[in-house]
Amino acid sequence: MTKKPKTAISPTRNEDYPEWYQQVIRAADMAEKSPVRGCMVIKPWGYAIWENIVRGLDDLFRATGVKNAYFPLFIPLSFLEKEAEHVEGFAKECAVVSHHRLEQGENGLVPAGPLQEPLVVRPTSETIIGDAFSKWITSYRDLPLLINQWANVVRWEMRTRIFLRTSEFLWQEGHTAHATEGEAEERTRQMLDIYAQFVEESLAIPVIKGVKSRSETFPGAVQTQCIEAMMQDRKALQAGTSHFLGQNFARASGIKFQTREEKEEYAWTTSWGVSTRLIGGLIMTHSDDDGLVLPPRVASAHVVLLPIYRKPDDQAAVMDYTEKLARRLRALRYHDRPLTVEMDTREIGGARGWEWVKKGIPLRVEIGPRDIRSNSVFVGRRDSGKKESISTDQFVADICGILDEIQTNLFQKALDFRQTHTKTLDDRDTLYDFFTPENAGRPEIHGGFVQAPWCGSDQCEAVLKTDLSVTIRCIPFDSEPTTGSCICCGSAANQQVILAKAY
Amino acid sequence: MTKKPKTAISPTRNEDYPEWYQQVIRAADMAEKSPVRGCMVIKPWGYAIWENIVRGLDDLFRATGVKNAYFPLFIPLSFLEKEAEHVEGFAKECAVVSHHRLEQGENGLVPAGPLQEPLVVRPTSETIIGDAFSKWITSYRDLPLLINQWANVVRWEMRTRIFLRTSEFLWQEGHTAHATEGEAEERTRQMLDIYAQFVEESLAIPVIKGVKSRSETFPGAVQTQCIEAMMQDRKALQAGTSHFLGQNFARASGIKFQTREEKEEYAWTTSWGVSTRLIGGLIMTHSDDDGLVLPPRVASAHVVLLPIYRKPDDQAAVMDYTEKLARRLRALRYHDRPLTVEMDTREIGGARGWEWVKKGIPLRVEIGPRDIRSNSVFVGRRDSGKKESISTDQFVADICGILDEIQTNLFQKALDFRQTHTKTLDDRDTLYDFFTPENAGRPEIHGGFVQAPWCGSDQCEAVLKTDLSVTIRCIPFDSEPTTGSCICCGSAANQQVILAKAY
Structure with missing residues (x-):
């Protein structure tokens, strides 16, 4: 019998995946629950990842002509009511501001100064940005209008999980208006492609691009496109969405323009967003039973230097060597931002190294008296666990590589x-086996993504949701037209879809 | 009689300063009022300035060891009550969240799901960050803790003015905790110095650094330091504050630590912030009767290229030359960020040039067929109004200079x-003349900053406020100890203060 290997995170992924997730976040010191129900505190190690995401995406947006702006946190109640489906989708879970003052009551402060019209803390800014667009746009010359906002939004959630589902979260929402349907459709796809590119290249998360089914479409949109990723528990995470809104929101908000031919028309609009949820996806994609694993392109820091000495006599030489190395490394750039170097000089022995493993820093560098004598450093990689001695000059030359x-x-x-963990299935029984909880311990036959033919009916979608808690994640862009039978009802199918349990 | 010169902005500064301010913002397309009372929409040309402020300050903070984090938008009512002076200072003007759902009523949506404890939209995050600090700090090893947050805050304002006073605004709030009083005091001053450096170097606004009087101190703080700037109507604008909080907030929030000697002590804390108000200060410092004037270091864009041609035959050559120049300029960096180049190809003739004057872009470059033949460009400077023809190569080489x-x-x-417009006075009558509205049209004897001796009493401060609407802006750090008499009551003065009307 082999002994169970000791891991830094308990429970392990296999033992209890949701709890493992929480423990990874705690051990890496990324974020924590706040005293306000459903809201999180994002600590520096977690927030730095968000800052890198913001910087990376913002550059990509800007390169396509998008400009940033800022709109009010509050939305008048009447605005939410403008688009019928939209109010259905968002009105249920809102923070409502009803008063604008506090007064001393008998038992402490009490709300005072009731507002004539209550305000809603934005769950998304479609309606208030739509109102602005209706004033900014009068002629075809004002189009396209390409606006993005980085902001906090609030959706009152009953069951929350840090980064994945919180009452307040950070996100960006892009909103664009166009003179033609085709141009708006093109922009919808362009932004989805940017999301896919960024998530794959920078977060190292592979995604499937596709279209949502009708029932999963954003309230009020004509079409929702999405990128879907697989987490290590084989569930799907929707990592970003891009909506083609047709003329629906333009009609609701009165976004009209005069065409070149002097006719008045409604604009065609899009919206697209990603959020701090991406950090949850990053954690669940790469981390292991020793904690967080950070992809270098968005890592909170790239490398930590750990000076090691036992004899006080060695301290000066080791510290000096370490500081010189830090300076050399900090002068380097990695993918257009300065290389971020941490230096941990705490005298807490081996615990120090483990802390950095749990924090997921890509590289740990130990520097002791013997290393200095051979002008080398001892480098540990977080991804492979590989440790090796490398000449210091070589390390500085190679680190970006x-x-x-x-x-x-x-x-x-x-x-x-x-x-x-992706299977192509066309048989209902196998599908049911694949998603039956009893088989959960047998990854060879259970759980993951299923590519299967679907007839396109809401009913089949609903049946799978009820029976298996499985949803259509998307109809992939690259799926071939199919002539098979619907995996649910057996009637003629017209498309292949990705089925999975999801966050 | 000379004809009144035609200006792009009406009214002019002299005719109606507050209205001129609004018109500058409108003409530059920086921001506008929103449908939500007291909130603003920051449009791309205004928001870009904020982004440059964020980037610049963030780098300076980071270099001193500060790390960014994010705390919840909502604060439980009970938190606000923890610090007695603080609740006095902020509870009066808060957005209060009382419900977490909307339901269809007879006449539309109505708030539902009342909260057990109402939440306040943060007017500042002292209390909620204090709560986090109380959990994060246990030992002297956890100190100093240096945290900054970029966020939106809400203070319900009755009279609002874009950028200067709005119900919602964007800001940063730094919060630090230290093991010793001296270290916290040093940090308070260090951050004020960073503000002064940034505001002077990047916003080109000269400031006076000093300490607030007791009555102007942040509610709950031991000392408030500030930077004060003079606007073109000679009123003061507080451009940034840094607060030494002593152990007041640590005591209120329970931020305790074990010292090296294993004693338990309250931490010493600071907080410091600047906001989108800085943009208001920038507008009022530099702009003129032709509109906005942007300092290059934070300008939304540095230069606009304006291709000019009358004959369709010239179009291709002019556009080609302009695009080549744009590429050369965009490859340059100005103070560590890429040079931002706008290209305006609209066919709206002379109006185009005026638009860019009103937008305050530092440089306008006209390119016509004749310029191309001489391989030169016609460059207009926004600051001096100077226009001259420069060889294109020379312009590219010199633009950063x-x-x-x-x-x-x-x-x-x-x-x-x-x-x-700063006078040193020690005589009460002259002071009263200086601030008497009847003299407002005579800048040679009226309005601006007054440096004067003060006895230190709240009463004299109150008298000046009531009689003249003048406040003590600060006790400058560099003011000499004085042996004169208080300009208000005539008794012995112990300090020189800056008096002014203020925003």
Whole structure:
């Protein structure tokens, strides 16, 4: 009998995946629950990832002509009511501001100054941005209008999980208006492609691009496009969405323009967003039973230097060597941002190294008296666990290459995992087996993504949801037209869809 | 009689300063009022300035060891009550969230799901960050803790003015905890110095650094330090504050730590912030009767290229030349960010040039067939109004130098203005004349900053406020100890203060 290997995170992924997730976040010191129900505190190690996501995406948006702006946190109640489906989708779970003052009551402060019209804390800004667009746009010359906002939004959630589902979260929402349907459709896809590119290249998370079914479409949209990723529990995570809104929101908000031919028309609009949820996806894609694993392109820091000495006599030489190395490394750039170097000089022995493993930093570098004598450093990689002695000059010359190798490695590992756990099925019984909880302990026959033919009916979709808690994640862009039978009802299918349990 | 010169902005600064301010913002397309009372929409041309402020300050913070984090938008009512002065200062003007759902009523949506404890939309995050600090800090090893947050905050304002006073605004709030009083005091001053450096170097606004009087101190703080700037109507604008909080907030929030000697002590804390108000200060410092004037270091864009041609035959050559120049310019960096180049190809003739004047872009470059033949460009400077033909190669080589010259020029002009309108007075009658509205049209004897001796009593401060609407802006750090008499009551003064009307 082999002994169970000791891991830094308990429980392990296999033992209790949801609890493992929480423990990874805690051990890496990324975020925590706040005293306000459903809201999180994002701590520096977690927030730095968000800052890198913001910087990376913002550059990509900007390169396509998008400009940033900022709209009010509050939305008048009447605005939410403008688009019928939209109010259905969002009015249920809103923070409602009813008063604008506090007064001393008998038992402390009490709300005072009731508002004539209550305000809603934005769950999304479609309606208030729509109102602005209706004033900004008068002529075809004002189009396209390409606006993005980085902001906090609030959706009152009953069951929350840090980064994945919180009452308040950070996101960006892009909103564009166009003179033609075709141009708006093109923009919808362009932004989805940017999301896919960024999530794959920078977060090292492979995604499937496709279209949502009618029932999963954004309230009020004509079409919702999405990117879907597979987590290590083989459930899907929707990592980003891009909506083609047709003229629905333009009609609701009165976004009209005069065409070149002097006719008045409603604009064609889109909206698209990603959120701090991406950090949850990153954690669940790459981390292991020793904690967080960070892809270098968005890592909170790239490398930590750990000076090691036992004898006080060695301290000065080791510290000096470490500081010189830090300076050399900090002068480097990795993918257009300065290489981020942590230096941990705490005298807490081996615990120090483990802390950095749990924090998922791509590279740990130990520097002791013997290393200095041989002018080398002892480098540990978080992705492979490999440790080796490298000449210091070589390490400085190679570090960006090593980081790129880690980035590629993480992506490939995640892609292999997804491919291993994606099945093409056309038979209802096998599908039911695949998603039956009793088989949960047998990954060879259970759980993951299923590609299957679907007849297109809401009813079959509903049946699968009720029976298996499985949803149509998307109709992939690259799926071939099919002539098979619907995996649910057996009637003629017209498309292949991705089925999975999801976050 | 000379004809009144035609200006792009009406009214002019002299005719109606507050209205001129609004018109500058409108003409530059920076921001506008929103349908939500007291909230603003920050449009791309205004928001880009904020993004440049964020980037610039963030780098300076980071270099001193500060890390960014994010805390919840909502604060439980009970938290606000923890610090007695603090609740006094902030509870009066809060957005109160009382419900978490909307339901269809007879006449539309109505709030539902009342909250057990109402939540307040953060007017500042002292209390909720204090709560986090109380959990994060247990030992002297956890100190100093240096945290900053970029966020939106809400203070319900009755009279609002875009950028200067709005119900919602964007800001940063830094919060630090230290093991010793001295270290916290040092940090308070360090951050004020960073604000002063940034505001002077990047916004080109000269500031006076000093300490607030007791009555102007942040509610709950031991000391508030500030930077004060003079606007073109000679009123003061508080451009940033840094608070030494002593152990007040640590005591209120229970931020305790074990010292090296294993004693338990309260931490010493600071907080410091600047906001989108800085944009208001920038507008009021530099702009003129033709509209906005942007300091290059934070300008939304640095240069606009305006291709000019009358004959269709010239179009291809002019456009080609312009695009080549744009590419060369975009490859340059100005103070560590890419040079931002706008290209305006609209066929709207002379109106186009005026639009860019009103938008305050530092440099306008006209390119016509004749310029191409001489391989030169016609460059207009927004600061001096100077226009000249420069060889294209020379322009590309010199542009960063020209921008620096504009930056220096704007700062110097603002400094001269402030010095011209700052008087050292020690006589009560002259002071009253200086601030009497009847003299408002006579800048030679009226309005600006007054440096005067003060006895230190709240009463004299209150008298000046009531009689003249004048406040003590600060006790400058560099003011000499004084042996004169208080300008208000005539008794012995112990300090020189800056008096002014203020925003």
